Every structure is written in structure tokens, then in C-alpha cells.
Amino acid sequence: MINPSNGMISTSSSAANAQSPGLKTYFKTPEGRYKLHYEKTHPSGLLHYAHGKTVTQVTLANLKDKPAPSTPPAPASSFSASSGVRSAAARLLGAGNGSRALGFVGGNGGSKSLSGSSRIGSLGASSSSTSMINTNFDGKGTYIIFNVGDAIFISDLNSQDKDPIKSIHFSNSNPVCHAFDQDAKDGHDLLVGLNSGDVYSVSLRQQLQDVGKKLVGAHHYNKDGSVNNSRCTSIAWVPGGDGSFVVAHADGNLYVYEKASLHYQQNKDGAGDSSFPVIKDQTQFSVAHARYSKSNPIARWHICQGPINSIAFSTDGTYLATVGRDGILLSLYRLFLTFNSLYELKFFVQSRLSTSFRLFKRTTYLRWKKLLWCAIMLCLENFKGVFDNKVPLNSMDGKYILTGGEDDLVQVWSMEDRKVVAWGEGHNSWVSGVAFDSYWSSPNSDGTGETIMYRFGSVGQDTRLLLWDLEMDEIVVPLRRGPPGGSPTFSTGSQSAHWDNVCPVGTLQPAPSMRDVPKLSPLVAHRIHTEPLSGLIFTQESVLTVCREGHIKIWMRPGFAESPSGNSETLLSTSSKEKPLLSNKIGSSSYRQ
């Protein structure tokens, strides 16, 4: 299983050239090499906006194939017809040469200049690049959405272009979090939360089709922070929630919004905004509903005193997990809130809460208080498959939750047992992103084994990516139990040892302290960026890593590394033709303001 490392230098990787010294363009795992495939970044010169203020987050957006290219996409009502050429234009204009695009628009007298610019775009683009672009955003396409400073950038996941194809600038505040729902019915599929507390919902396709640098067709919520003026920290669509979504804020509040177009008439004056009663006791959990029935948000949950750092839904929408800095036991208890539907929530949240709370008290959660207080990041398995709707090979069954935080540790929580069942030590700084690799399949998994193996990854402010293997028996018996001293049993050097080890050893007793919880050691640990990392995403073909400053790297999985490298050569040849047009220098200067 283990790929023999023969010191082969990966020369085929096209994106590998502009590497920082000391960083490799691949990393090794027992199943083979992950090769750096593409890098995505924002135009330089924006960095100073971001320093220490905003942290880049990444959202993957998969636009579904539309039945016929001639059918105008539903949300883009102002957009008459769509064609590959037009897409190309918008793409090119939105990409490297924003200033030129602006110049053309200006030359057209600011009138509806889409056709004009599209012609120019098509003239400029070589035929090969247009054909490549044709496959994009009017049809199926996967996009990377990321925030840097005062802008949201959109890049094409499957193109080798480093620069984004679209930038959206926010004049009032910095965007800090976003979420995408490919099943959104009314076309508004992208949510953006701002530092000022403001929230927007938009159609991603409509943004891609627009040549401007502003949001188009947006619904604006919590305008100028009228409901809550503290920073948005995390935003999420309610799975199966018919367009409803939740926004977490830095003051410990979480708001539930209803689908805008059904229940909420956009009110330009903000008069439709909700008002909520004053929170009497900041330390207590409370749920309040908006005073006016037709306002949005419809409900406020006060979760904790400090910031809510992250939220995540289980894929079926049953659970909402939150982590906050002073979360302590509150967080854990929140971790298991049911969220079946907003309506049910309205009526049943109180009783459900009290049930969970009793349960909570009876068990040993208090002991886990210490583990959670510093958790800043959380991820729930998305076993439905965010990507291509593909059912992953490994059963991401929603049984476990990963957290990581300011104690440099990664923790695995069992939903059934409602406690930490394993923890991992290996980062040299805070853990900033964790995710299950739902596309990974265990080398031993033929469906007959009694244990389930999970692969997960974590990234940290130590600029490293760590991969972990977690082996779980049906009755939660983790392997690799540390010796009494608590030191790691398996170092990265002896990874093969547990690779073949399927049989669980020992049974996990109710643990009085973390020292008795099985400790994991990372399978691999690689320094992959120069800046502290802020997140990672697993896709079927690759792993995406992103740093705080907004640089994204896409690492191809071992199995996929061969075929895309063939593609990348053709892409390279097209890119060389395209280069004069999409010069990086022009691109970066044009984004300076």
C-alpha cells in the first residue's frame, strides 16, 4: 500500500514553479503522492487590507448543469441570452484585466454594454481558450469562493489560472464568511456575511454573468447592523430548510432567517427588520422570536457570552453544532440541539433543550469542559457529498464530529456517546481547520470488517497539513491506545504498523480525564504554505488548502494525479496563448485602487 519513495522529482506539475523556497510541490501519504496541481490567489496589493483583520475562508460552489445553454438561467432576469462567447467575455473581463474591462465599459458610455464587451472579449481570446471557457459557468462548473480584505473572489476550480475570474468589492465592510447551497430553489444560492454584521444572499450565476465589481441582485439583511452590529463569524444554509439560513455573530448570538422571497418583502428602509427583546443574562442560553411576524430574521438564539467561532449542520439538518470561545459546556450541549425544521424549532426548542440538558447533566460532560473551551473550529461530516452529489466510498455516517482549537489539538467527538473518543496531537500551533475526507476509502475496507476507518485532515497556524486515520469499532473502540505514559504509540515513521492493524484493542471506559482517551498521532504532517492556514476542503480529486492571507493550493490525489497532468499540459499550451491577454501583471495592477 505504501508508495515507495524513490526521490522522483515531480517535474510535470505545472503549478509548481512559483513555489516558495523550502516548500515541496507534493506530499507523501501511504497511498501515494498528493501533487500540487493549481494555485489560486487574489491579485497582489490587497494584502495589507487583510493583515490581521480578516481571515480567508473558502467555499466550494458547484453550479449544476443547466438543461440547455439557450435557456436563460432563472435568476438572471435582466440577462437576455447566454452563450459561450458571452461567458468568455465576462470571464476574461472579470479576470486578470479588470481595468481594461472598466475602460471598455466607460467607452460605451456606461450603457448596457454587455454585448460590446463580449465581442471584445471574444476577439481577444484565442479559440482554444474560448473552448475551454465554454465548459464553464453557464453549464456545469465548480467554483472556489474566497474572501480577502474587502472583496469576495471567485475562481474556477478546474482552470490553471491563478487569478480569480471575478471579484466583488464591498464598500461598507469586509466579507468574512460565506456559504453556498447548490439546491437552492429560488436561485439565491450564495450567502455572504460581513464584518459589520450585514448579510447578503445572491445568485452565484448572476454574479458570474455580471461584469461589474459589485454584488448584483442581492437581498440585504441586517442592513448596517440594524439587528446586530457585531461581526458575522459563520453562516450556513439549513439543509433541507427551504431557503432558510442561520448566521452566527461575534457577540454570541445566532439568527435564523427565513427564505427571503417567500416570507420577506425586501424593505429598502430596513423597516422590515426584526427587533428582539434585550438579553437579560448574557451567560444564559435563550431563544427569542422577532416581535413582528413578517420580519426577518425570525429568531435569535443567544448561545454564549463570547464569540461563536463556528457553526455546522449535520447533513440532514438534524443537528446544529456550535463552538464558541467561552462555550465551555454550553457548546457541547449546543452540539446536540435538534433543528429538524424551523417551524418545529419554534415550538419545540424549549422542551428539546431541557431534555438534552437533563441528559447532559446525567452524563460526564462536565469533565469535558476543559477540552472544549478553546475550540475554535468545527466541522460536521458532509456525508451527502458536497461535491457532485456523489455518495462517498467511505461511510460518512454522521457519527463523529471533529473539532480543533487553541490548544493545538484535534478532537473526535462521538454523537452517540456525546463525548470525546479520541484526540490528536501533532500541530505546533492552533488548529484552524478540520474535515473528514469522505472520498477516501480504507485500503482494507471490503465491507466485511468490523471496524470503520475514517480519514480526516487538519490544518493549523503552524502552516502545516496533517492527515489522520481513525479506526472505529461499532462499539467505539478506538485503536492506537497510548501506553500508560501517554506518549504516542505510532510515530509518523511507523505508519505502516497500524495500516494493517484492523483489530481493536481494549474497550473504552468512561474516561475521567483526557489522559485516558486514546491519543492519535498524525499519519503525515507537511508544511505546505508559508502563511498560517485557515481551512481545508476534500473533493473527490483533490484536497484544497487555504491560508489566512488568501492563497489556495489544490493538491491532486494520488489516483488522479496522472490523468489531470495530461490535461494540464494541454491547459498549459492554451495558457501560453492566453498569457499575453491575461498577464498577471496587468491583473494585479488593475485591482489596486
Place this chain on the structure above:
Amino acid sequence: MEISIMAKSISSKLEKALGDQFPEGERYFGLENFGNTCYCNSVLQALYFCVPFREQLLDYYANNKNIGDAEENLLTCLADLFSQKKKTGVIAPKRFVQRLKKQNELFRSYMHQDAHEFLNFLLNELVDILEKEAQSAKSDPETSSPNEKIANGPKNPQPNGIRKEPLVTWVHKNFQGILTNETKCLRCETVTARDETFFDLSLDIEQNSSITSCLKNFSSTETLNAEDKFFCDKCCSLQEAQKRMKIKKPPHILVIHLKRFKYIEQLGRYKKLSYRVVFPLELKLSNTVEDADIEYSLFAVVVHVGSGPNHGHYVSLVKSHNHWLFFDDENVEMIDESAVQTFFGSAQEYSSNTDHGYILFYESLGASNKS
């Protein structure tokens, strides 16, 4: 004159910012800089907002005013400074700085000084003063010492070579912790444990690491060999050995000094390490001898501003009544808690960011988790 005018504008600004939330009885004043005395001002602010230390200093001062009546020393100067009545504005710590320069020639010049060296000197000086006063109080049978008696009698004063520590003063109670230094001779396998007391922990730092990670390295096992062999008493010779440091008794106030000024042999001089070392607002200390984790809460940071070791500036960040304040000599400003993270350091070597956390002050959150 000028200062009082400036003070007024600062005080009104801060009072306006705090509004009704101005904590009762709390004082936020700037400290005048007498030419490169920011090393002193920044540390004094951190100590002032170390509330148990401040309270015990003022208590002691109030109860012992008569003892050293005629004599002025650093303790009386510090207590004078800390007991001033201004709510906001600017104070000139003139007597304190004069006394400091008199006491130690190191601080006499107008050169840039090391804040950590000053803190170390000050705490040790306070202990000396308290010990002397306790001695004189003891030798004078008429007055009974308000301090704890010397722990004599059953206790052997020198087990395992502990530094003579006859008196536990309130300075000790706040800042002192005990490290145990275990050395295992690799030849005879004898483990020698030696306890050491400390007022602060000086940690080596690495790029893009955390305090937790630095503490882990501090306690990690180190092999003594080659030039650096260990003299084993049993073998009566220099031997290879393994050494590790653990915290035997965590202090109430944990002061962490980041070794940002490092002697680089190739350069033949000191260099400032601008590494990004993240420090949490709540720290869990796990490299202790006992199994229980101790939790600490950050309440002050002394920040070094500048790219080199021999010049620059010191400022401090302080948490008081759940607000964060920024002290830059005379200036006092409120800052958002999220601003603390801008003082972590630079993720890459060449950066315009030169404000780096240098000394961290954590206070224990009380009883540890026994379960």
C-alpha cells in the same frame, strides 16, 4: 502645564469611550516617558493591572509604613506610584525611575533597555526588601512580624539543593512557581531531581508556533552529550544524560517571556526574532508534574515595537474589567479584544509588522480540574 492639558484630553476621551462602564474605583493613567523609559512604563502598567499584586503591595505598604519610615526604596516608590488617586490622565513616575537608576547602573543610561530584565530586577529587588524588613522585624523582639514566620524547624532548608528560600513573601505567592529538573545519567540511570524556583518562564520560540507548543518544547527531553555532558555524582565523571524540565508548582501569576532577542553567532550580535507565536486568551498548562491541567487567563502583554534588539519601543496591552486597553507611555486607549491577535508576530521574516508580544502575563483561573 502641557502634560496636564494633554492629560485632560486623554482622560475625557477614555472616560467618554467607557461611559457608564467605567469600572468603579479603577484608574487608567498614562505614564510619562523620561527618555527611553518605556521598558519601565510598559512593565509597570502590566504589574498595576495584576490586581492581586497591586492589592497586596498596597496592603503591605499601608501596614508597614512605619518600618522603613526614613528609607525610600523601590518598594515604597512603587507603592506610592500605585496608590495615586487620579482616575485618568498622566502620571510622571519620576521618583520611581530615579530610584531605579540609583539602585542599578544598568538602567542608568538613556539606552534602550530590556523590559524583561527590568521586570526580573524589580521582582527580585522587592523580595530582597521584604526579606530585609522581615529580618529586622524579627531581630527586634518588640515588633511582631506581619509576614509569615521563617519556615524553620522540621523542614530541612536544603532538600535537593533548593535555593535558600526561607521566607514566602506576597511576591512569591503571586509569581513564584517551582520547576523540577530531572536528569537521568545514561550510564548508571540514576535520576537526579533538582527543584528550581522561578518568577517567569523564558521560552525559546519557533516560527509559526503557539505558546502551548513552546511550553511543550521547554519540557521536552533533551540529551546532554558531547560538549555538554552532565557530571554524574554517582559515576563521578562527565556522562551523557537526558534532561527534562517540568512544572512542579505552577505559579498563580504565570509570566512568560518569549526569547525574541537571540544571539546569532554568525552575525556576532543579537537579532530580534519576529516569529509569529500565537498566545491564547485562555491558556491550558499541561506540562505539569501533576496530572491536572491548570487554566490561565491572559491579562497583560508587554509588546516590543521595532525590528532590532537595541532600539524600538515598548507598549502594553492590559485587560481590566473585561475591557482591553492599550498603554503607550502617556497614551491610554481602549481596544477591541480582537486587536490582541495583531501582536502575535510575523508569519514571514520580512514584514512591515514590528509589534510583537514579548512578555505575557497570565492569571490562574483557580482550582484545577481534579477529575
